[in-house]
Amino acid sequence: xxxxxxxxxxxxxxxxxxxxxxxxxxxxxxxxxxxxxxxxxxxxxxxxxxxxxxxxxxxxxxxxxxxxxxxxxxxxxxxxxxxxxxxxxxxxxxxxxxxxxxxxxxxxxxxxxxxxxxxxxxxxxxxxxxxxxxxxxxxxxxxxxxxxxxxxxxxxxxxxxxxxxxxxxxxxxxxxxxxxxxxxxxxxxxxxxxxxxxxxxxxxxxxxxxxxxxxxxxxxxxxxxxxxxxxxxxxxxxxxxxxxxxxxx
Amino acid sequence: xxxxxxxxxxxxxxxxxxxxxxxxxxxxxxxxxxxxxxxxxxxxxxxxxxxxxxxxxxxxxxxxxxxxxxxxxxxxxxxxxxxxxxxxxxxxxxxxxxxxxxxxxxxxxxxxxxxxxxxxxxxxxxxxxxxxxxxxxxxxxxxxxxxxxxxxxxxxxxxxxxxxxxxxxxxxxxxxxxxxxxxxxxxxxxxxxxxxxxxxxxxxxxxxxxxxxxxxxxxxxxxxxxxxxxxxxxxxxxxxxxxxxxxxx
Numbered sequence: 001x002x003x004x005x006x007x008x009x010x011x012x013x014x015x016x017x018x019x020x021x022x023x024x025x026x027x028x029x030x031x032x033x034x035x036x037x038x039x040x041x042x043x044x045x046x047x048x049x050x051x052x053x054x055x056x057x058x059x060x061x062x063x064x065x066x067x068x069x070x071x072x073x074x075x076x077x078x079x080x081x082x083x084x085x086x087x088x089x090x091x092x093x094x095x096x097x098x099x100x101x102x103x104x105x106x107x108x109x110x111x112x113x114x115x116x117x118x119x120x121x122x123x124x125x126x127x128x129x130x131x132x133x134x135x136x137x138x139x140x141x142x143x144x145x146x147x148x149x150x151x152x153x154x155x156x157x158x159x160x161x162x163x164x165x166x167x168x169x170x171x172x173x174x175x176x177x178x179x180x181x182x183x184x185x186x187x188x189x190x191x192x193x194x195x196x197x198x199x200x201x202x203x204x205x206x207x208x209x210x211x212x213x214x215x216x217x218x219x220x221x222x223x224x225x226x227x228x229x230x231x232x233x234x235x236x237x238x239x240x241x242x243x244x245x246x247x248x249x
Numbered sequence: 250x251x252x253x254x255x256x257x258x259x260x261x262x263x264x265x266x267x268x269x270x271x272x273x274x275x276x277x278x279x280x281x282x283x284x285x286x287x288x289x290x291x292x293x294x295x296x297x298x299x300x301x302x303x304x305x306x307x308x309x310x311x312x313x314x315x316x317x318x319x320x321x322x323x324x325x326x327x328x329x330x331x332x333x334x335x336x337x338x339x340x341x342x343x344x345x346x347x348x349x350x351x352x353x354x355x356x357x358x359x360x361x362x363x364x365x366x367x368x369x370x371x372x373x374x375x376x377x378x379x380x381x382x383x384x385x386x387x388x389x390x391x392x393x394x395x396x397x398x399x400x401x402x403x404x405x406x407x408x409x410x411x412x413x414x415x416x417x418x419x420x421x422x423x424x425x426x427x428x429x430x431x432x433x434x435x436x437x438x439x440x441x442x443x444x445x446x447x448x449x450x451x452x453x454x455x456x457x458x459x460x461x462x463x464x465x466x467x468x469x470x471x472x473x474x475x476x477x478x479x480x481x482x483x484x485x486x487x488x489x490x491x492x493x494x495x496x497x498x
Contacts, residue, residue, distance in 0.1 A: 010270040010281045014263055017288065021259040022426045027417040032259045032290035038321070039266065041281035072287070072321035168276040177271045 002234045003074025003104075005065055007039040008046065008081035009173040012207030012227070014039070016080040019231035025242045033238050036074045040065045046083040047134040047166075058084060059092035063100075066093075070101050076237045078107045078230045082131060082205050085110050086138040107233045109226050110144050113203060116229035118148060120246055121201055121222060126151045128194030128202035128221075130187065130209055133162050141205050155193035160186040165208050172208035179212045187212040195221050251483045252323025254314055256288040257295065257307075257330035258422040261456030261476070263288070265329040268480035274491045282487050285323045289314045295332040296383040296415075307333060308341035312349075315342075319350050325486045327356045327479045331380060331454050334359050335387040356482045358475050359393050362452060365478035367397060369495055370450055370471060375400045377443030377451035377470075379436065379458055382411050390454050404442035409435040414457050421457035428461045436461040444470050 002020060006013010017037045026032050043061040048054040062084065066077060077097075084090060085108065094106055117124060127150050129141045136142075142152040155161065164186035168174050172183050187209055194202050201222040204210050210225045217223060235243045251269060255262010266286045275281050292310040297303040311333065315326060326346075333339060334357065343355055366373060376399050378390045385391075391401040404410065413435035417423050421432050436458055443451050450471040453459050459474045466472060484492045 007278060007281065007283075009278045010273075010275065011267065014267050014270065014286075017266075017286065018260065018263050018426065021263065021288075024259075026259070027423045028415075029256060029258045029292070029294065029422060030290050032256065032288065034256075034290060035286075035288040036317075036321075037263075037266065037284075037286040037288070039270075039281065039284040039286070041279050041283060043278070045278065068285075068321040072285075072317040166277075173278060174276045177267065 001034040001036060001073045001075060002238055003066070003069040003077040004035065004037040005040065005062060005069070005077065005079045006037050007041050008043055008084055009208055010039060010041070011176045011211055012080040013037050015207065015210065016078065016227045016231055019228050020234060023228070023231050023235055023244050025244050031242065033235060033242065036069055036072055038065050038069050046081065046086070046089060047132055050083070050086055050088060050134040050138060057089060057092060059089045062093045063096045066097055066104070070104055075103055076105050076107070076234055078234050079109065080207050080227065082109060082140065082207060082226065083134050086134060086140055105237060107230060107237070109230045110140055112229040112233045113224065113226040114144050114148055117150070117201070117224060124201045126153050126198045126200050128153045128155065128191070128197070128199030129205050130155065130161060130190050130194065130202060131205035132165060133158060135205055141203055153194050153197045153199040155190040155197065157190055157193055161190045164212065165206055172211055176208070176211050184212045188218070191218050191223070195219065250283040250285060250322045250324060251487055252315070252318040252326040253284065253286040254289065254311060254318065254326065254328045255286050256290045257292055257333055258457055259288060259290070260425045260460055261329040262286050264456065264459065265327065265476045265480055268477050269483060272477070272480050272484055272493050274493050280491065282484060282491065285318055285321055287314050287318050295330065295335070295338060296381055299332070299335055299337060299383040299387060306338060306341060308338045311342045312345045315346055315353070319353055324352055325354050325356070325483055327483050328358065329456050329476065331358060331389065331456060331475065332383045335383060335389055354486060356479060356486070358479045359389055361478040361482045362473065362475040363393050363397055366399070366450070366473060373450045375402050375447045375449050377402045377404065377440070377446070377448030378454050379404065379410060379439050379443065379451060380454035381414055382407060384454055390452055402443050402446045402448040404439040404446065406439055406442055410439045413461065414455055421460055425457070425460050433461045437467070440467050440472070444468065
């Protein structure tokens with residue numbers, strides 16, 4: 001059974017679960033894959049911890065959440081949050097889960113995104129990154145791209161991107177159905193800035209961002225949604241014959 | 250913790266989980282309500298059982314699924330499927346859950362819809378019903394409406410509505426992101442037919458239907474989404490202070 005650890009933010013896990021359905025070949029309900037989504041708001045803010053404004057490592061709550069999910073039968077698990085994949089959080093989380101639940105397989109959002117880019121966008125060399133400040137600070141995508149000989153490109157306006165995600169009135173975490181015009185504009189400006197910087201594709205590297213920009217491209221530049229690659233990795237692990245063919249953007 | 254039993258069809262539970270988020274007052278991730286969604290495709294087709302074409306009562310799988318969810322901590326549970334609320338299924342399911350899990354509270358999709366209509370649409374007397382053939386046959390909404398002195402109205406073209414839901418190529422269960430133009434047209438025709446029959450509001454009484462018609466009204470007639478009322482009942486049970494104000498269609 002697939003397990004999705006969500007709640008970071010509230011729609012991110014729902015979005016990943018929805019992409020698991022959308023990437024599964026099925027003609028009736030019974031063709032789909034058992035999926036357990038745990039939207040857990042008790043997981044503390046990842047950015048606050050990474051910047052030292054809180055000393056509570058979200059890894060502890062994430063471990064507890066996965067224990068609950070494993071108790072319910074989930075054994076192939078993805079975490080629907082980019083920032084949570086920062087090493088100070090994810091390494092602690094992964095070590096504990098691997099020890100306590102040797103039969104649980106964890107998939108890694110950023111690693112799957114790199115595999116997806118290499119496989120499906122082989123001509124792309126310069127890759128834009130949109131993410132939270134914490135993900136930038138910990139160079140999650142930068143280091144991963146460099147490892148694969150790809151060049152990371154950042155947009156200029158990182159502050160307004162942070163507002164698009166976190167603003168308590170207008171941000172996507174506060175208001176996602178629908179996303180506010182302001183938040184969408186801030187995200188679009190960031191994509192445009194990365195493209196002006198030379199990006200040939202842009203990673204929407206925070207699970208909130210695809211909620212604001214659901215198109216596959218912007219002005220001809222592919223928008224790369226890590227959640228789609230994570231969804232496809234989870235399906236491949238459980239029922240490879242039911243993975244839909246890849247549709248190029 | 251809220252539990253959502255989904256997988257009937259694949260997007261129905263996801264849609265209910267999404268409505269729980271949308272109806273929760275929140276400014277950050279941590280304001281949301283712990284929610285466990287189990288998308289369980291192993292639950293057999295409800296319609297096949299109700300029409301005697303299968304002798305496997307889906308209630309058995311639903312009971313097993315709720316046991317898994319209760320093991321993971323869910324105790325306020327909704328089932329994201331109208332047809333599953335037919336008495337031959339739901340009564341068996343409810344009896345077993347009430348006996349085995351006295352601390353689990355089950356909310357009833359159809360009852361919550363009736364409460365929602367009486368509360369929020371007090372002037373509506375004639376109510377259109379769009380549903381699967383099985384839900385029609387077992388008079389789920391008809392009998393509930395009559396109990397509250399409301400008049401049920403059915404559309405003429407029940408067959409094309411069934412195709413909109415179940416068609417293995419064009420139907421919403423097979424193809425929900427996005428819904429096909431054909432399926433949307435069949436659903437719209439059914440709404441129009443119910444309105445011509447005198448309906449002052451129309452219940453989208455199959456969890457697939459709001460995926461095809463997400464607007465709050467059609468030609469001025471309110472479209473009533475049972476999942477929204479179920480989502481609000483689940484929130485009210487767990488965190489009444491975080492229920493968003495009702496917005497009239």
